[in-house]
Amino acid sequence: MKNLLKVAIGFAALAVTLPQAAFAAPGDTLKAVQARGALNCTSSDGNFEGFAELDSKGNWHGLDIDYCRAVATAIFGSDSKLKLIPVSWAQRFPSLQSGELDLVVKASGWLMSRDTELGFQFSTPYFVGVTQFMAHKELGAKSVTDLAGGSVCLSGGTSVEKLVSDYVAQNKYDLKLVTFEKNAEAVAAYFANRCDAYTEWGPIVAATRASSADPDNHVILSDNLSLEPEGIVVRQGDDSWVDVINWVIASQRIAEENGITSKNVDEMKSSPPNATVGKLLGVTPGIGTRLGLKDDWAYNVIKAHGNAEEMYDRSFGEGSRYKLPRGMNAPWQKGGIFYPPVLD
Amino acid sequence: MKADLVMANDMFASPVHTRSFIETVRKDYFSTPVQALLTLICASVIVYVIWALVRWAFIDSIWSGTPEDCHAAAGACWAVVKDRYRLIMFGLYPYDEQWRSAIACLAVLATVILSCIPYFWSAKRLPVVWVVGYAVFYYLMKGGIFGLSVVLETQWGGLALTTFVFASTVIIGMPLAIVLALLRRSKLPVISALTALFIDGIRSLPLLSILFTAAIVLPYAMPDFLVGDKLYRVIMGAAVFFAVYQAEVIRSGIQSLPAGQEEASIALGLNYWQTVSRIILPQAFRFALPPTINQVVIAFMETSLIVILGFFEITASGNAAFSAGGWNSFYVEVYTFVALIYFVFTYSLSMYGSYLERSLRLMAR
Numbered sequence: 001m002k003n004l005l006k007v008a009i010g011f012a013a014l015a016v017t018l019p020q021a022a023f024a025a026p027g028d029t030l031k032a033v034q035a036r037g038a039l040n041c042t043s044s045d046g047n048f049e050g051f052a053e054l055d056s057k058g059n060w061h062g063l064d065i066d067y068c069r070a071v072a073t074a075i076f077g078s079d080s081k082l083k084l085i086p087v088s089w090a091q092r093f094p095s096l097q098s099g100e101l102d103l104v105v106k107a108s109g110w111l112m113s114r115d116t117e118l119g120f121q122f123s124t125p126y127f128v129g130v131t132q133f134m135a136h137k138e139l140g141a142k143s144v145t146d147l148a149g150g151s152v153c154l155s156g157g158t159s160v161e162k163l164v165s166d167y168v169a170q171n172k173y174d175l176k177l178v179t180f181e182k183n184a185e186a187v188a189a190y191f192a193n194r195c196d197a198y199t200e201w202g203p204i205v206a207a208t209r210a211s212s213a214d215p216d217n218h219v220i221l222s223d224n225l226s227l228e229p230e231g232i233v234v235r236q237g238d239d240s241w242v243d244v245i246n247w248v249i250a251s252q253r254i255a256e257e258n259g260i261t262s263k264n265v266d267e268m269k270s271s272p273p274n275a276t277v278g279k280l281l282g283v284t285p286g287i288g289t290r291l292g293l294k295d296d297w298a299y300n301v302i303k304a305h306g307n308a309e310e311m312y313d314r315s316f317g318e319g320s321r322y323k324l325p326r327g328m329n330a331p332w333q334k335g336g337i338f339y340p341p342v343l344d
Numbered sequence: 345m346k347a348d349l350v351m352a353n354d355m356f357a358s359p360v361h362t363r364s365f366i367e368t369v370r371k372d373y374f375s376t377p378v379q380a381l382l383t384l385i386c387a388s389v390i391v392y393v394i395w396a397l398v399r400w401a402f403i404d405s406i407w408s409g410t411p412e413d414c415h416a417a418a419g420a421c422w423a424v425v426k427d428r429y430r431l432i433m434f435g436l437y438p439y440d441e442q443w444r445s446a447i448a449c450l451a452v453l454a455t456v457i458l459s460c461i462p463y464f465w466s467a468k469r470l471p472v473v474w475v476v477g478y479a480v481f482y483y484l485m486k487g488g489i490f491g492l493s494v495v496l497e498t499q500w501g502g503l504a505l506t507t508f509v510f511a512s513t514v515i516i517g518m519p520l521a522i523v524l525a526l527l528r529r530s531k532l533p534v535i536s537a538l539t540a541l542f543i544d545g546i547r548s549l550p551l552l553s554i555l556f557t558a559a560i561v562l563p564y565a566m567p568d569f570l571v572g573d574k575l576y577r578v579i580m581g582a583a584v585f586f587a588v589y590q591a592e593v594i595r596s597g598i599q600s601l602p603a604g605q606e607e608a609s610i611a612l613g614l615n616y617w618q619t620v621s622r623i624i625l626p627q628a629f630r631f632a633l634p635p636t637i638n639q640v641v642i643a644f645m646e647t648s649l650i651v652i653l654g655f656f657e658i659t660a661s662g663n664a665a666f667s668a669g670g671w672n673s674f675y676v677e678v679y680t681f682v683a684l685i686y687f688v689f690t691y692s693l694s695m696y697g698s699y700l701e702r703s704l705r706l707m708a709r
Contacts, residue, residue, distance in 0.1 A: 045654045053668035057439040086654035211672035213415035
């Protein structure tokens with residue numbers, strides 16, 4: 001019996017020490033990806049509308065998928081070498097840590113615990129999600145103030161409930177909160193006209209509206225509650241890999257600022273209107289070598305996937321089923337909160 | 345005295361009296377006014393439910409069209425199945441290559457069906473069936489030869505993946521279960537105690553945690569060349585889980601044999617392997633058949649658990665079919681379709697089980 005115990009303790013010790021040894025070594029993700037000839041990025045174990053969703057032919061679409069494609073295009077010149085690995089929410093971080101994935105683009109909020117204890121590094125945010133309200137159009141409401149005396153359906157016991165009740169109390173709105181145990185019940189109650197409005201995380205509100213029988217009869221109100229920045233997640237300790245990802249995100253924002261789109265990018269490349277555009281599109285060399293990529297990487301990304309506005313539009317904006325106003329996701333010049341670093 | 349005997353004979357004679365249909369209905373369902381009332385109430389409820397179902401599924405239903413058409417209709421929206429059936433049946437498998445997945449799925453089914461036929465139950469025939477069936481499946485799915493493009497395991501999905509995981513679990517798990525059952529009955533105390541520890545240890549863990557460990561934790565603790573694709577690790581996890589339960593089922597079958605069977609075969613001079621393979625196991629399997637079929641059916645249902653590891657087996661691809669593209673409200677139709685597929689499989693398994701029970705009982709006579 002004692003011997004058995006010893007064996008058990010031995011196995012436990014082995015199990016604790018082994019994982020450290022098997023972590024992918026940081027610092028060389030880009031080299032490993034180039035040597036492998038494939039980028040391993042996240043897709044999903046189901047649809048997360050707007051971020052990662054499947055069409056009838058089994059192809060992936062969505063904002064998260066497009067960022068995977070953009071990073072693959074920056075490295076290889078096209079996204080044909082992108083491997084989209086379906087992982088569940090619970091599985092994404094262990095899979096990143098084990099080296100199965102090179103990056104996680106899966107609507108992952110930039111949280112301190114993930115950034116520190118869990119040993120991950122976040123890119124600059126590529127999307128911000130806010131809690132938003134949707135109301136029946138016939139009420140003519142533009143913001144929550146206009147709902148005075150009305151009611152809101154929402155799922156109870158969640159962070160959304162606390163957030164909304166604080167918001168209502170702080171602003172002294174005359175609004176009744178009707179909570180349900182499940183989100184599906186709150187949605188059903190809203191569509192059955194039991195409430196004037198429904199509230200959830202913005203992209204979910206937009207997806208709920210798009211899947212209803214009459215999307216045009218519901219409006220998303222202008223109030224924005226509790227912003228959560230979504231970043232691309234990589235293993236901590238590989239600064240140059242984070243640089244690659246950050247500059248892929250930045251390149252599309254710089255393109256938007258300078259009016260470069262997937263349609264006019266060739267024109268812009270043949271006669272750059274300013275020095276920044278020349279550098280971005282690789283006319284003036286330098287943008288590639290600094291990152292360990294080719295000088296035309298940003299050109300390839302913009303040519304294939306467009307600028308930041310086109311990315312948003314395709315997955316959430318007018319080009320999608322969701323028609324979610326860009327709001328805070330716009331650059332600062334257009335009333336949003338985003339800005340690119342300076343390309344010099 | 346004689347009269348008593350005649351009476352007794354009459355009592356034991358089988359009743360040859362057959363009732364007409366109308367007579368049966370009248371006697372069993374309308375013998376008293378209360379019973380008649382209850383019959384009428386129940387019958388009208390049944391008729392109402394069936395009528396509502398038929399109306400929903402066939403009369404008011406939409407067979408093709410857009411989500412908007414479906415929102416406008418009162419009945420079932422089969423259009424979602426029509427629009428997304430390729431996704432349900434094949435998951436993420438590349439659209440233009442899905443014929444390969446279809447044939448591969450048939451290959452696994454053929455392997456399973458052939459394995460069920462007693463003619464193939466020999467140490468020579470069964471391995472041939474398995475190797476051929478699996479080679480066809482693997483090379484069709486994975487490609488890379490005969491000009492077929494390579495399709496990675498992460499893109500496998502739908503019915504082909506479900507049947508593959510199920511068949512592999514049982515085909516790997518069943519021999520493993522026999523070995524475990526025999527080891528547990530070993531006369532060497534160390535071996536039987538260690539096997540018992542292994543079996544009870546695995547049985548005390550939930551399948552979900554075993555699958556998660558196999559998929560995610562094992563790569564940390566294994567040398568790279570042994571890791572392989574996540575799919576095969578998950579199948580191994582599921583097979584081990586199946587094996588420990590099945591080992592206990594087989595052991596119960598062995599222990600329900602009279603001790604005289606083993607003693608007699610040893611007395612006849614048969615060695616251990618002959619005793620086990622000719623005397624013990626065939627009889628043990630006959631005793632253990634109902635719980636074995638049970639385990640196999642459970643193994644089929646449990647293939648849906650691999651969804652948490654990001655595999656698009658048929659339940660997960662069913663989920664993916666309705667949760668985007670505007671079809672979100674029509675999950676009942678998709679789940680009905682998936683449930684029908686599950687039903688076909690599990691029902692055939694149970695039918696096969698009862699056929700086997702009947703034929704083995706005949707053999708025993």
